Amino acid sequence: MLDLSSHAAVITGATGNLGAAVVRAHLTHGTHVAAAVRDATKGEALRSSLGDVAGTSEDPRLLVIEADPTEARAMDALVERVLRAWGRIDILNNLAGIFKAGPAADSGLMRELWADARERVRPHRQRVGHRCAERRPEQRGVCDVEERARPLDGILRRGGEGRRDHRERRDADDDRSSGEPRADAQGRSEALAVARRGRERHPLSLIARGQRRERRGHPDHGADLRRQAMDFQFLKFIHVLLAIVAVGFNASYGIWLARAARTPQATQSYVLRTIKFMDDRFANPAYGLLLITGLFMVFSAGIPFSRLWIAAAIGLWFVLMFVGIGVYTPTLRDQIRVLESEGPGSEEYQRVAARGRSVGIVLAIIVVVIVFLMVTKPA
Incomplete structure (x- = not known):
């Protein structure tokens, strides 16, 4: 069986059917899980339904944290709490999303989905996803909800070429909707490099990276x-x-x-x-x-x-x-x-x-x- 006992995961939308199943699967494989919930009552019900797999008071393997994925401050606090508790974030399962039914050709439906994704999901992905990637770039695990509201060929073609084509179409749509030219690839790369350097100099980032170097793979990590x-x-x-x-x-x-x-x-x-x-x-x-x-x-x-x-x-x-x-x-x-x-x-x-x-x-x-x-x- 896959052993993830040295990993820590953050899961949003944990009180839904899919979220609860993912939480249980992680805990079964030994992962330490931080479940972000909007309703504290549902969070406690989730903990009770998991039973012994959630760990004990001496070894809590499940943290149920009340946090709204649409609120940037709440997600920042969630990340900091997980880092203080476990010193790392290896996996992020973003299962908090929206559901809209209708034909894919319906421009009004697609516009509503796209607006909701930009206003709600993207800030969460940027804040939590980038901070997760900063610590373990090879295991971002971010659910890109915007892509699921795009044409099917941009979703099913998961290779590098398919993603590039999809992102180019998405950027073109943004340009047409906003009326403002998007910065070129070089400009975006420079901006990301500046932001990355700023994060690396932040004291909390330095502490977290130091803890990660000390604990990752260390036999005393559970202790x-x-x-x-x-x-x-x-x-x-x-x-x-x-x-x-x-x-x-x-x-x-x-x-x-x-x-x-x-x-x-x-x-x-x-x-x-x-x-x-x-x-x-x-x-x-x-x-x-x-x-x-x-x-x-x-x-x-x-x-x-x-x-x-x-x-x-x-x-x-x-x-x-x-x-x-x-x-x-x-x-x-x-x-x-x-x-x-x-x-x-x-x-x-x-x-x-x-x-x-x-x-x-x-x-x-x-x-x-x-x-x-x-x-x-x-x-």
């Missing part, structure tokens, strides 16, 4: 992949643990204050000072580390910060820190001072305590919203 997966899982464990500490400590403040309200002044003072100690030494540092570990996870996974749940959670985190450090901490300090100087029955203490309760409720709501965004990840 490297498992170690990277374990590193991410460990970072996720620390992130969740910090969230438990920060949110758990904050949630306990109300219980402490409610029980201390029926105790003598000395006990109330002790409880308030303990809450301030917990907030300053544990909860607030945990919130700070939550942001750091969360950013590291986003970077390592290659998820764009433009995602709603990430952008909203980061924005709410800054609001939480502003209200917590700028309002709640000074209020808690004033509450301790007034309690020890005027006593728990004074009007001033009751006013400061009420302000502390109000600010605490606002903080609790913000924290709950952030946790909801992190768990549900709305689009």
Whole structure:
């Protein structure tokens, strides 16, 4: 049986019947597969249908990544995430396309197909295909959808001459439709050479090529992949643990204050000072580390910060820190001072305590919203 255990593949349109069959075939032959899906629910259904062939948490052989092939940024993020996870892209199966029925002689149908291919498929092919080719030129594996909307002789004649004839006809069609002369072959070659040199100088490209040289064919390649997966899982464990500490400590403040309200002044003072100690030494540092570990996870996974749940959670985190450090901490300090100087029955203490309760409720709501965004990840 063909062994592709040292290969990594990117597959778009993975939730369709053809895409799911290709994903299963790759996994059966040992390939590490990154499946680009538009619907996260369908992606999870795909993973469940594959069973053990998708690998385990220690050795994840399938990455289901939510990405729209028509969005350039999403595909860029997908490529970067795959490179961070596996350090290489060997195969690209572009199975996300369109279906239109009608006679081939219908000029309106052909014009619609051609416009759709140019606006949707070509940017994806240029971004993902060229970056894939940069790392393994002999294994591009790009599905040229435009060619399937052209006359049959340009499709079936797969030799060099047939492709040249087909591309010349396609370029001529572009010239007639745009009204602008196309650059000659030499000009195109020079432009591609400049773009290639720019990509080669890019730091990410240098890193990826260095990883490729180290890992391609190396006997420890599978161990490297498992170690990277374990590193991410460990970072996720620390992130969740910090969230438990920060949110758990904050949630306990109300219980402490409610029980201390029926105790003598000395006990109330002790409880308030303990809450301030917990907030300053544990909860607030945990919130700070939550942001750091969360950013590291986003970077390592290659998820764009433009995602709603990430952008909203980061924005709410800054609001939480502003209200917590700028309002709640000074209020808690004033509450301790007034309690020890005027006593728990004074009007001033009751006013400061009420302000502390109000600010605490606002903080609790913000924290709950952030946790909801992190768990549900709305689009």
